[in-house]
Amino acid sequence: MSPVAxxxxxxxxxxxxxxxxxxxxxxxxxxxxxLPARVRGYTCECLPIIFEDxxxxxxxxxxxxxxxxxxxxIAESPRIKVSAAERLWRQLINGEAR
Incomplete structure (x- = not known):
């Protein structure tokens, strides 16, 4: 194992x-x-609830x-315009959505 790890x-x-x-x-x-999707972002694996953008x-x-x-x-938000999904992602990350 490397010293960095x-x-x-x-x-x-x-x-x-x-x-x-x-x-x-x-x-x-x-x-x-x-269904297959391109994952643009995700939250940390150390948490019990993980989100994927x-x-x-x-x-x-x-x-x-x-x-x-x-x-x-496993649950999904409604499928929406990309700009609205980007806004929802920021809201989840900032604690403004749940």
């Missing part, structure tokens, strides 16, 4: 705790395997993995 703890983006006035997202459960078919959406339960629960 031993000396540093690598983490990805940690979303802020949702604020009391955070906008609720209409999460829809994914019945089967999620996704694009597919010219639209954007957020995929949410709840790993606090077994089996994991």
């Amino acid at each position: 031993e000396d540093y703890d690598f983490h990805g983006t940690h979303p802020a705790t949702p604020r009391p006035d955070a906008v609720p997202v209409r999460w829809a459960m994914v019945e089967d395997r999620p 996704c694009r597919a078919g010219g639209q954007g959406f957020i995929r949410r993995y709840d790993r606090s339960v077994s089996p994991w629960v």
